[in-house]
Amino acid sequence: MPPLKRPSTAADETGDLRPDPPTMRVAVLTNILPPYRVPAYQLLANTPGWQLRVMLNAESEFDRSWDVDPGDLDLEVIETISLRRSDTTLHLPSPRRLLAALGRFRPDAIVSAEFGARTLISWLYCAWRSVPLVVWAEHTRARMRAAGPLRRLLSGFLAKRAGTVVVAGAESRRTMRELGVSDDRILEAPNTHDTIVFAEVQNGLDVDAARESRRAQLGCRSQVALVAGRLFSVKGIEPLLVSWQRLPEEVRSQWTLLFVGDGPLAQAVADAVASRPDGEIVHVPAVQPRELVGFYLTSDLLIFPSLGDVWGLAVNEAMACGLPVVCSTRAGCAEDLIVAGENGWLADPLDVTAFTAALKQAMTCEHRNTLGERARTTLRPYTPEATAEGVRRAVRLAREMNGKRQPPHRGPRLSA
Template sequence: MPRCSVVLLLNFVPPYRVALLQALEREVRRLTVLVSTGMEADRSWKTDWRGLDVRVSRSLTLPYRRRHPDGFREDLSTHLSVDMLPRLCALAPDIVISSEFGARTLQACLYRCLAPLLGRRTRFLVWATLSEDSERGRGWARRTLRRLMAKRADGAMTNGESGARYLESIGFAPERIFRVHQSTDLDRFASLHTAARLPREASRAVRLVTVGSLIPRKGLRPFLQHLIAWCETNTDRVLSWRLIGDGPERTALEELLLPANLKLTLIGDVAYEDVPSLMADADLLAFPTLADEWGLVVNEAMAAGLPVLASTRAQATGEMITDGQDGWLFDPTDPVSTETALGRALNTPAASRIAMGDAARQTAARFSHANTARRMIEAIEAVWDQ
């Protein structure tokens, strides 16, 4: 296909996605990114688009609360972009890629229907960053609207097999679904050297790190209860758990009574560029999420050479981690599963953890921005040639 113009519709541009969009920009004739907001209010990141053509649309932000079938609640917001359709008409892109399945994607779908009447050849891709766990309990109205959009879309990009199964369930044909994994800037994290995690058998302390918002969905309080129980049983061992991030769960975490051999450190929000250095001296990443459409911190930790004690409720876990090789897997809703995986991870000798970290780094190398951009281009070419 000829080098085409692409318009990408997003909520906002997070810092971990800038390098990927730059890689995509190099492969197309023109890339324009239309966002609903410069930065979401609950994010501590600074806006930095680094030369990308990013334009902020006029939007209404509506907060709402969602209760997941697993019992936790989320305070979320939806952005209603009121001028997306006229902006698309003015830009006249060859390819429209819209993230998620909300109002902006509906306007992209309408543009796809209007384009032939305007004498334009346009293709429309949904960028569905979701999983079966993240979408459970969404409701019949949302599912019905998604089925309608699936009929008009030329294809969908999703981040893994769970996402692909969900897309098939709402009407996408398998040949119109393209696997486009989430990726991170490997160089930023791969610069950490395993020398920072040399075996320390004399102290017998294990250092865990977790990165992310302190919200119920991340499963932090239940996981801390498991750590407390483990430390009370293994009084001769010492654990240190560092949490990087902030949120409404902070107070509840601080109020829990901890045994003397468990140290909890709440770092709070930090700049994205400071995260790698705060991972450098950890022995493993703990990721006890109750539902995540991917879990990019898994990529980051594995790129930094950390094995991952990971929840199976995140799609990154199924796509990246081999149990016992570069991490340990558990179901956070199953106490026995959690306790078993926790015991295996904490009783793994330090030298073996470092070897697992080396294996994790090799796995992470396959999830590069270059590979993700290549898969996006393949999806664009496939729908263009339909």
């Protein structure tokens, strides 16, 4: 990730004074800056009357290889203890540092991701300064139930005290209801890929020529089923390999199962490559999002065998490229994006019989291209503009509910 840039607040390079500050300061607190969030954050930063600052726990995480250009976003990385835990990174923010950063910026509203320590500290600040808190919650009921009792207790505590809660879709909305959040306080901001980058790459390619060239380079067969993402247990890699092995030979004979990604299960994928005939299973290390577009366009089908993703952005990306999807019913995006038989297929990867059947249906379907076009149509409303507007609405409603239609009186700053 390139060095983070923060715009000057006094004068630009020509020495001209910048305009007077906007009327409302909004702080967005999150773990890291993923590339797919940048367009939505830029749209939020351009909201008339807003000054946006994105506060990060870290520039990156151990399992992320993204090259992110934040552009002119106002960013601040707040020093945090980050611990690696199996397939994720646990961030432990310093209350003193986070409160000091908020005190310097003095936001009129805070948008904090997830129900963890960062949001608890944010709530304390909001209670002290009488400003609204919006929680951007990407959770599923399965993920919440798998959390420890203390985490569930904290989540319920914060959910009830947030002014509004932003969710990605139907599954996360149900999760918030179970935590006691009323429907009138839940607003949707759909998860979206970087539509600009994907459109740029697709418009600049001779798709048919690029497809044939890449398939020849990788040694793929006539049809390609893509698995794009980190090779972790939660991604369902192992049950997928079991289901693939159970497919009839006459079905697999024309297909390549193409993995693009890195992770602890890379060796399991390598073993599968070695155990099957040439071209049946192919593995490519992780690539940047812009490069990944070419792999979607090379493929005929996306397989998303997740065992617990809170959403599943690879599904968005594949559908934007006109691919139908075999999607896990355990993925947070399944209900919102996939209509079985219309733009993809749904099955539980842990039900090997059912998932194998879904794979067979997809791989032998004579109308996959039609389903792919329907998938592309399904995804059209899922844009960074829709994400940004959902967050704007949540902030506005939270301020109304907080009785703060005007910026609050700015009291003394918290000391660093």
